[in-house]
Amino acid sequence: MIAFFQSLNPILQALLATLFTWGMTALGAALVFATKTLNQRLLDSMLGFAGGVMIAASYWSLLAPAIEMSEGNPVGNWFPAAFGFLLGGVFLWGIDKILPHLHPNTSIGEAEGVSANKRKRSTLLVLAITLHNIPEGLAVGIAFGALANGGTEAALIGALTLALGIGIQNFPEGVAVSMPLRGEGMSRRKSFFYGQFSGMVEPIAAVLGAFAVAFVEPLLPYALSFAAGAMIFVVVEEVIPSSQEKGNKDLASMSLMFGFVLMMILDVALG
Template identity: 85%
Template sequence: MLEFFQDFNPVMQALIATIFTWGMTALGATLVFATKTINQKLLDSMLGFAGGVMIAASYWSLLAPAIESSKDNAIGSWFPAAFGFMLGGVFLWGIDKILPHLHPNAKVQTAEGFAAKKQKRSTLLVLAITLHNIPEGLAVGIAFGALANGGTEAALAGAITLAIGIGIQNFPEGVAVAMPLRGEGMSRRKSFFYGQFSGMVEPMAAVIGAFAVSFFEPLLPYALSFAAGAMIFVVAEEVIPSSQEQGNKDLASMSLMIGFVLMMILDVALG
């Protein structure tokens, strides 16, 4: 796999990687062709698992490299990571207040964002998943963009590992959009379309992130931690609450821990 990616520049590497993560979202959405409903416990466990992967990726693939690359910072190696992390959270908080969206498992009356009550449930669900696919795409793009400045094979392996982790947790995200729509009577084809559509933003965000750090190397630690902060905000504000709203708190929590451990193993073993 390393040899395949080495034939491309970092921006193209990021694009290829996020086409894979988008494909995993689409793969999750294909479940609508097999069944009309999905067990709520299974859905909640998948959401918890996705949250665990995102938390682990935020540290091992983003924050740790940000701190490592900031050893010569005049204020301290902690500053870029701390500043970027908080900036990422504030950025997603702002989008969360503006963009109309509905969390998985939530009632349409609880939709958030500008003019949310006027939007269709399908639109709100897609926008919710799209909202936290933005930092995921940015994270992958930034990881590959960092390679433009003399990245090692280990750094490339780390970027690929991050993309694999994001792809794994994108599967339940596709399910979380497509299955509720199918359960409400929407056609299989439309349910699948909306489910996979939510992942389309990742390649676009990845290309932007890769370009930014490729041309402005000093931005790298801030960009890495920005993506981490945005992802953690999404996990805390949306993924974890959505996984527990139906009463499956213990199952969702244990699934989160499994997702965290799996991503940790992937990153340490492969990256």
């Protein structure tokens, strides 16, 4: 598989990798065909696990490479990572205030964004996970786009590992949309459609991210850290609170730690 990916254009690599992550979202959403409800403890543990994967990926796959690439920067090798990280958080904060959405495990009265109270619950849930998936798609796209500037086999394995980690944590995201909709009486087919639809943005964001850094090399450390900052904002603002709002705080916290360790092992051992 490594040899196959090496023969492809980095933008095509990013597209294929995020088609996999989108597929994992669809796989999670497909659980509605097997059951109408999912145990709340299991759902909360899956959300916590997803948060741990995202936190680990933000450092090992994004921030650490950004700092390494910034050696010799006249301001300091910390500057691109720090600036990009904060910019990513501010960017997601701005979108969070504008895009109407509803976090998993919350009531319709807690919807956020412009005119959120005028929209259906199904639409708000999909928009929330879509918002969640934008930085994930960017992260994968940027990792593959970096390979256009003479990336090594180790860098390719690191990008593939990041896509694998994002794919693993996309599974509970699909569940987090489709299961609540099914529980409210929506048909299995519609619940699945909305659940998998939330992952569709990842290939789009990945291609845009890969295209940008493949042709503008100096942007790379800023782009990597931007994606990291956006992902951390999503974890802190959405994933962790959603995993703990139903009272399963200890379970969700331990699941987050397991997710973090798994992604750390994958990144260090394979990347």
